[in-house]
Amino acid sequence: MASSLIDHLVEYRGIESNYTDAWGKPAIIDPLTKQKLLGVMGYEVADPTKLKSQADDDINKVWLSPLNPVQVLRAGEAIQLSLRLPIELVNDQYLFTITTEQGETLCHSLTPVDEQLINIAHIDDVEFQEYLIQIPLELPLGYHQLSLSIDGDEIAAMRLIMAPKSCYKPQTIIDGNKVWGLSVQLYCLRSEQNWGIGDFSDLSYLLEKVAKQGAHFVGLNPIHALYPANPDACSPYGPSSRRWLNFIYIDVTALDGYQAIETQNIVNSESFKQTLAAARAQELVDYPAVTGLKLRALSTVFDYQNSQYLSKNTKLNKAFKAFIAEGGESLQTLAVYDALQEDLAAQGKPAWGWPVFPAEFSDFKQPAVAKFTKKNAHRVKFFLWLQWQAAQQLAAANEVAVANKMCIGLYRDLAVGVSEGSAEIWGNKDLYCTSASVGAPPDILGPLGQNWGLPPMDPEKLYQQQYQPIIDLFSSNMKATGALRIDHVMALLRLWWVVKGDSAKQGGYVYYPVDDLLAILALESHKNQSLVIGEDLGTVPEEIRDKLADNGVYSYRVFFFEQAKDGGFYSPAHYPTQSMSTLTTHDMPTLTGYWHCYDLELGKELGLYPTEEILQALFISRHSNKQAILDTLHSHNSVGDEVGYDVNYVGMSQQLNFGMQKHMASGSSELLSLQLEDWLQMDKPVNIPGTFKEYPNWQRKLTRNLQGIFDDPMLNELAFSLTEARKNAST
Known part of the structure; x- marks a missing residue:
């Protein structure tokens, strides 16, 4: 009976029993893994009596409710x-x-x-x-x-x-035009004005410059809220809240109150200027230094605005209060969390996240948290204000795109989850299974599998909450943008859950209500007039690809993965029109890094490959792939004779680099995204999947200032040739 009951619950809760792996081979989920997954969902799998009672409760709960919590329909x-x-x-x-x-x-x-x-x-x-x-x-x-x-x-x-039946598309795309843009990691941007990290003013500058070159979008890394009191937790894919913004991107110098004497006294002090100069000069973003600088200056700017506007009956105060009201409990949760974490850290107490907070602060709804909020109202207000300022500066950047008639403008990136110690989970623990993490089974990019340390939403709880959390996520991330890229879009169909203590390859798939989620995505897409791109790399079931296409979600096509069985590379002219094509991504080597196998050498140093045989096979494969790339580039006249034909004698060069980018621009994808790192012919990656402390992920800056990039005649010529190639590829 217990075995059949477990089988019933496995099916009822959407736990998959088998799947097709990244190499196209059938794979079976271990029965013990399925039981463990039921366990993290709250089922007492070790006690048959309790398990039977829980199963009965599931049934009774449905029958004792006259109506379902939510019904999703299409027009x-x-x-x-x-x-x-x-x-x-x-x-x-x-x-x-x-x-x-x-x-x-x-x-x-x-x-x-x-x-x-x-x-x-x-x-x-x-x-x-x-x-x-x-x-x-x-x-x-x-x-x-x-x-x-x-x-x-x-x-x-x-x-x-x-x-609606499908997601929104801009009219210029519907009319057959093909466009290009740049994808950037905002924190990587260097400029003469920023404080050691790219900011929203840099973003405005970048948008204006690339728009004049004919680009129609700039794609960003996730700019979700991280941890002001724990700046070393810098991964944009492990945020504290996906609804709110990372305050570190605020340009402090652009705020009303920056010129006030109190702020000027701080920023003109010798210690401040020395720290700022060092942060600017670093090749890696110094998150603790930058965070400290910005919090000090922003605190005094806030005090100025608070005394001048936000404690009086002013238009600004009314706008601020409206922002807070619209943000609701989610915004309040983040602000209180940030203030509490800061306070605990200042006392020297464990504070990396709510799992180590004192028991009375372990949940947003605890009485002690309400007491703390009241006692520290000024600091909580400061963190609310930070979100308001960040939202305003992001909106101002978007207005630059609108003014320059970019058909998309900004596109944001929605991370697949939040980290274990996040404010998002702290405020809604019932929604998350905190004894598990999402990740990926073994695939080409990660032969050991991946565990991302992000607790998954429970699909049943999401349904019971009438999908409000996912509605809020889509809506907030589409504001002030023209497109949304959904990282690991397969999460709308299924997620690879890994139980705490198990290795990534011991996980299993849990299914989500994909049709409902895609419908909500389409609705928010139209409400916000935001095109949607789905990152569909890795282990991708065909059913999700078909559903995404039918729902107007753009596929993500990476040149290096578009290979035929004989090893040749498909021409970009054969990519689906409803796709965004690219050469590389933030999880891959740059063009230079790829060509010279720096990623494989780094992987060897970091122990990412289980055996020497696997590594050598990758080197051999890379060598043959490079030859196939040269063959396809020459056969399409994307490079001239200055680029050799024999891979044994061809290193990465500007001609080869630019030729690969122009090759992509001639393709059939309606969207083309290129990395600013490849414009600069950089060799180091921004992220190495499967690493944590072993490599400085999410810290590497660009090698040149923005001003220098757009003063470079060769890069301007590249940009205009991309624009011309896209026009020629349009219908």
């Missing part, structure tokens, strides 16, 4: 709902009242017994019947509330979501 679909009632109530007349997002009220009454009976159950000797209800009303797109009542008393409610 043009009939409204069909499940209604569950005790048998003695099915002959009564009920009123369905729908309040649309637009404020309209629609009503429909019916008697359940007149509808289609689809299921029967017995709970505590009471028969329940389930009916498929048809509501003959037409709803606009949006988030609507449905109320079920009898004789004027509401007995149940649910959310109705009406979504």
